[in-house]
Amino acid sequence: MKDLLELYQTRASVRKFKPEPLREGDLDKILLAAQRAPTDATAQMYTLVRITDPALRGSLAHLTSNAHIATAAEFFLILADVHRLRQMVKYRGGEWGHWPRTAAHFAIGDAVLAGSALATMAEGLGYGICWIGGVLNAINPISQLCSLPEGVFPVAGLCVGVPDEAPRPRPRLRRELVVHENHYREYGPEELEAAYTDMRPITRSGDWYKVLSRYFAEGGTMEHREGPYQAYAAKAGFDPDLPEELLVKLGDKGIQAGSLGQLIEQTLAQGFRSVQFQPGLVWIEKEPEAYRGDGKPGEALAQALLQAPKERIIPQ
Ligand SMILES: Cc1cc2nc3c(=O)[nH]c(=O)nc-3n(C[C@H](O)[C@H](O)[C@H](O)COP(=O)(O)O)c2cc1C
Numbered sequence: 001m002k003d004l005l006e007l008y009q010t011r012a013s014v015r016k017f018k019p020e021p022l023r024e025g026d027l028d029k030i031l032l033a034a035q036r037a038p039t040d041a042t043a044q045m046y047t048l049v050r051i052t053d054p055a056l057r058g059s060l061a062h063l064t065s066n067a068h069i070a071t072a073a074e075f076f077l078i079l080a081d082v083h084r085l086r087q088m089v090k091y092r093g094g095e096w097g098h099w100p101r102t103a104a105h106f107a108i109g110d111a112v113l114a115g116s117a118l119a120t121m122a123e124g125l126g127y128g129i130c131w132i133g134g135v136l137n138a139i140n141p142i143s144q145l146c147s148l149p150e151g152v153f154p155v156a157g158l159c160v161g162v163p164d165e166a167p168r169p170r171p172r173l174r175r176e177l178v179v180h181e182n183h184y185r186e187y188g189p190e191e192l193e194a195a196y197t198d199m200r201p202i203t204r205s206g207d208w209y210k211v212l213s214r215y216f217a218e219g220g221t222m223e224h225r226e227g228p229y230q231a232y233a234a235k236a237g238f239d240p241d242l243p244e245e246l247l248v249k250l251g252d253k254g255i256q257a258g259s260l261g262q263l264i265e266q267t268l269a270q271g272f273r274s275v276q277f278q279p280g281l282v283w284i285e286k287e288p289e290a291y292r293g294d295g296k297p298g299e300a301l302a303q304a305l306l307q308a309p310k311e312r313i314i315p316q
Contacts, residue, residue, distance in 0.1 A: 002124045012127025012169050015068045017161035022073050030160065032115040033121030043085055045103070046111035046155075048118070049077040049146055055132050056145060058156065063135030063141055072159035073127075077135065077142070078115040080107030082150035082237070104200075104238045111155040122160045134159030136225045137234045139147055150267065152242060153236050230258025241298035249306055260298045267305060284308075 007223075010034060021032075051057050054070075060077075061069035069075050082103045086096045102181050119129045135142055135154045141166065142154055159249035187195075199208040215221045230239075235242040235251065241260045250257065255270075257263040267275050267284055276283040282293045286308075293303030 002126065004120075007123055010169060011123050012167040013130045014159075014161070014165060015130055016072065016163070016165040016169065017068060017071045017128065017159070018164045019071065020162040022127065022160070022162075026122075026127075026217050027074065027102070028123045029095040029125065032116045034118035037110075037113040037117035039113065040106050043082055044110060045085055045107035045145045046114045047079045047084065047152065048114065049079065051075045051077060051146075059145060060135075060142065063138035063201070064132055064157065065137070066130075066132050066134045066157075067158075067160050068130055069132060069157060070292065072161035074116070074160040076158045076160070078111050078119070078155050078158055079147060079148065079152050080111045080155050081152045082105065082107055083149050086151055093148075100238045104233065108155055115156065115158050119158060119160070123269045127160050127163075130159040130165035132159065136229060137221075139201065139225075141230055143232065148177070148236075150235075151237050153233060153238070156226055171199055174198055226260070227258070228256075228265070230262060231256040232258070234258040239298075241296070242302065243299050246299060246302035246306065253306070255305060256288060260301070263298065263301055263305075270305075270308075277301075 005064060031048075051060060051069075056071050057075055060075070060148070061067050082207075090098055114140065115131070115271060119131070122129050122240055133156050137156050138222065142313070143152075148154070177191060177195060178250050196208050200206055202208065203211055213220060230248075234242050234257065235244055237248045239247075239259060242257065242263065247257070250263075255263075257266050270286070272284045272286045274283075274285050276285075277300075279298055280294060280300070283302050284293075284301070284304045285292050291304040291307040293300035293305070293307070
């Protein structure tokens with residue numbers, strides 16, 4: 001077992017794996033680490049799906065454009081999971097509370113802590129690991145392939161296997177940028193410039209900005225993920241304003257929305273001339289028709305849209 005200090009000094013994500021299984025007993029050790037990780041309120045709002053079916057592995061590798069998913073000895077889908085906790089509460093006759101955003105916060109935290117403990121134990125045992133955020137590129141197909149119920153969503157994937165490469169440790173921002181004292185402080189231009197210089201070795205082009213902009217700037221990967229992620233999270237019950245059962249019905253009509261704002265945009269995109277909100281009701285108009293929905297704004301708008309005949313709804 002590696003010394004923890006040495007592990008963190010030398011570790012690097014591994015993307016090439018030997019076609020070998022974990023040594024006997026090691027799967028149990030890494031799962032033990034995941035289960036022993038701290039968990040908010042001991043609620044354990046996470047689930048790991050161990051993907052052993054080679055065909056399913058292949059599909060996940062393809063959907064996320066991460067070939068190493070198929071070659072690693074083990075691959076886990078790391079899920080934020082409110083479903084099981086809700087089952088536990090309901091099983092004893094409790095009414096589940098309405099706290100969708102807080103639930104997402106708890107569940108993502110628990111999932112990351114469990115995955116992180118698993119990864120560190122695996123690296124300590126000499127294996128290579130690679131987290132896979134690419135699962136967000138295909139959140140809907142993956143949830144279908146892995147039969148994820150409502151209240152559950154993928155946070156990331158995690159590859160674990162026998163390394164077939166030994167990458168050098170990758171750079172990090174200097175400590176003053178990520179560790180502040182007592183108060184958050186702003187960054188000066190020299191520090192930002194130094195950050196680009198420090199991170200240069202991670203790039204092919206020599207310019208970290210190219211990487212950052214490809215992911216995080218306007219039109220980048222994250223923006224492409226945002227719409228499907230919002231829609232998926234709302235359908236799984238994590239939007240405070242949109243009731244999930246109505247979102248599922250809207251999905252059958254080709255309307256995917258993850259926030260009240262998106263639902264308004266989609267309504268207008270369907271050719272409805274106006275969306276009027278009044279206390280307890282919503283009124284949408286597309287001459288010569290109009291539809292009314294009752295309830296809180298999100299619920300009422302969803303109801304109004306559901307009343308519009310299906311053929312009038314243009315799939316986006
Ligand atoms: C949440 C998360 C998602 C990631 N997603 C991917 C991914 O989809 N594919 C991949 O090859 N690496 C992925 N990585 C690995 C990062 O690229 C890697 O950790 C980062 O470049 C730092 O390198 P290091 O781990 O070798 O220090 C991910 C890492 C994290 C923590």
